[in-house]
């Protein structure tokens with residue numbers, strides 16, 4: 015089967031897709047976008063989290079055919095586009111590296127998308143920086159085995175604060 | 188010894204940035220947040236095939252025949268291989284060579300690899316597996332580890348004479364290793380009854396630790412690429428490239444130099460990548476088909492694809508004087524090693540030698556058994572034998588404190604080891620060990636606010652059960668508990684687990700630049716950052732490149748036993764020192780200092796050569812010009828000894844580390860649910876290399892200990908894993924994990940580079956007993972099983988299964 019959809023702003027088409035293939039498989043193995051990770055394939059870990067029409071989903075649970083005609087955004091689409099050397103990381107990406115929220119990094123792509131979503135829903139909608147309980151609740155579906163989550167919470171807070179400062183100050187934090 | 192100063196030298200505005208003690212960004216951080224970091228499962232090649240593994244459905248069975256013809260006929264299938272196709276040695280193993288590449292004769296655990304397939308699509312490969320017919324004669328499983336250890340009539344997992352015996356480990360029958368330890372009166376042959384008479388108070392206890400999974404997030408995977416010279420290149424997520432190479436090459440019938448390994452991105456390890464999984468299988472299929480072959484296990488297969496933490500049953504007896512002074516202790520521990528030895532011998536060495544923990548006890552008797560059963564194989568996991576023992580001896584300390592009516596922290600302080608103490612193997616702790624101070628500091632850390640003072644005490648997010656809304660605050664009891672763990676760091680018992688580093692200094696684009704090459708596995712811990720920091724500190728150059736780890740440079744040893752900062756850090760430091768000496772020799776050659784000028788007065792900083800007296804002598808760029816200086820060095824820790832097989836004496840460990848935890852929990856005593864409110868740690872790390880990464884190690888380890896305390900257990904019944912998924916095997920989420928305060932001490936170890944102490948494991952030990960103690964404190968229940976189950980808290984018998 016053939017599946018066409020938009021990924022990170024580009025129209026893509028995958029051919030010879032098997033009926034059982036997930037969106038995650040098609041992204042990783044057919045479209046050359048291995049950033050989203052497969053750690054359970056059962057919707058339990060969040061490593062495969064992507065935006066599907068603006069809503070975060072576990073791409074391992076989405077059949078590839080369900081993405082037909084829709085818009086997907088993955089970790090590869092979070093940074094500003096441009097060539098690797100010049101490209102600026104998004105505030106969330108930047109904060110994760112800076113705060114030490116990345117160890118093995120396998121959970122990171124999914125956490126970045128889910129954090130991006132949290133900041134978009136809070137600071138992005140004119141709201142305040144999410145508190146610790148909100149952060150924990152929003153990231154409850156994303157497992158990390160390395161960090162114990164403390165540095166992840168630091169990173170989310172840092173990214174949210176910077177995004178808020180940028181919004182309020184009008185310029186880059 | 189020459190060393191760089193931390194002050195800015197004369198004539199320089201600042202010292203070299205991002206050296207040791209700073210928290211520079213991880214060099215792989217940007218790639219990891221953009222999604223471009225290539226993990227082993229992301230490897231991809233035009234034309235590659237997908238590998239898949241047929242695994243035994245039985246824990247114990249004889250193989251009567253294998254028919255692969257049906258699988259071979261499936262279009263898209265390129266190869267189906269069995270034990271008959273293993274080109275070289277049929278078995279491999281970390282310590283004992285007892286594990287078949289592909290099963291022959293018998294299968295000894297459910298999930299054991301029997302046949303492998305390569306096909307053009309992973310689904311084709313899976314379908315091919317279904318068409319392989321294996322004829323089994325099912326045998327009685329050997330499920331009871333205690334029986335395997337102690338009953339001479341227990342059926343054997345490995346037939347008599349089928350394996351070379353390891354006398355030094357008292358290996359016999361189903362015993363992989365038996366290690367006794369006898370000290371004091373026990374060494375003189377006294378019986379427990381005789382020794383018991385010396386004590387005023389005696390407490391006994393039986394404890395169990397369940398089988399824990401490392402549950403790294405990146406499942407086993409790798410890509411094998413056949414090479415023109417008849418060899419193979421393997422891109423693999425592992426903990427030790429050279430030990431993989433050493434095991435793979437003989438099975439392929441190839442010399443080691445034809446099996447080249449490169450470390451692919453590793454999605455966590457925690458011990459689960461010490462043993463081989465798909466390495467030989469991928470290489471066999473690649474060599475057979477002439478095409479690249481990729482394996483990626485899914486989560487379920489991952490539960491069968493790696494070893495787990497040994498489940499343990501322990502029996503303890505402690506005797507003390509009325510004032511709390513420990514008089515004697517006995518311990519019996521049985522560690523279920525499962526079907527193959529893996530790291531069991533070394534795990535027994537740790538569990539026994541650290542069996543009664545960091546306490547001064549004059550008379551000790553330990554009997555530690557690691558056994559073969561037909562359960563899933565167990566081996567390395569963070570904490571490695573010390574975790575199980577720590578749950579036992581810390582539970583005993585609390586029981587003794589209760590019996591004596593003493594504060595549990597005071598009891599521990601009273602019996603605490605310190606520098607100069609000897610552990611039960613007779614080995615002196617010849618490095619700082621400020622246990623009493625650490626306990627006091629843990630006790631004095633601020634406590635979290637009472638529930639009653641929370642702004643919204645009935646907010647379910649603050650309660651056990653969380654947003655499942657199981658309670659609004661009724662039936663919630665708070666408890667506090669402590670745990671202390673003593674861990675050996677680096678390999679023990681005579682292993683020379685050296686590391687190798689190659690360091691190159693040259694001028695690139697007018698600036699001095701350093702390249703560091705090692706074979707050490709970055710598994711997430713941040714060794715890549717630390718290697719760069721050491722090079723910056725030692726060579727005074729900020730621009731450092733860390734080359735990918737591969738087997739083109741000598742062994743780095745394993746990313747295990749908290750040893751890489753020590754060992755590979757030590758190797759990088761030593762290689763840098765050698766490079767620096769050559770720089771100084773060049774300085775002398777050029778007449779920039781007089782001939783007899785001592786090296787100690789020279790240093791490298793900010794890309795310059797600096798003299799203590801005269802300030803900047805010359806920039807490295809001017810000094811080196813087009814010349815590159817490269818040095819390779821091996822770093823060895825001091826030699827250690829085997830424990831003697833009859834009384835368990837010997838200086839077996841390289842270094843000791845310690846962590847103290849205090850846990851605060853809220854328990855719903857009606858439903859048996861626990862919320863950990865705080866989990867605070869005090870740890871002595873000798874020297875902080877990277878404060879931020881250190882915190883990440885301590886918090887990550889503490890969370891894994893939390894998992895073992897409250898939720899993580901692989902359920903095995905008659906050799907069958909009942910919960911091989913993240914749906915049924917639960918690891919802590921961000922909601923389960925509390926804020927974790929850290930208090931770090933730096934008492935340098937004079938034997939170690941920079942005085943540092945391995946830091947990644949000790950918190951995994953102490954966090955579990957601290958949490959369980961806190962739950963006991965809240966509930967008054969004995970709680971002798973880790974993880975604590977809700978039924979243990981509410982006091983009903985667990986479901987029989």
Ligand code: FES
Pocket residue numbers: 051052053054055056057058059060061062063072073074075
């Ligand atoms: S891989 Fe999709 S949730 Fe785990």
Ligand code: FES
Pocket residue numbers: 115116117118119120121122157158159160161404454455711
């Ligand atoms: S950083 Fe390794 S799983 Fe999160």
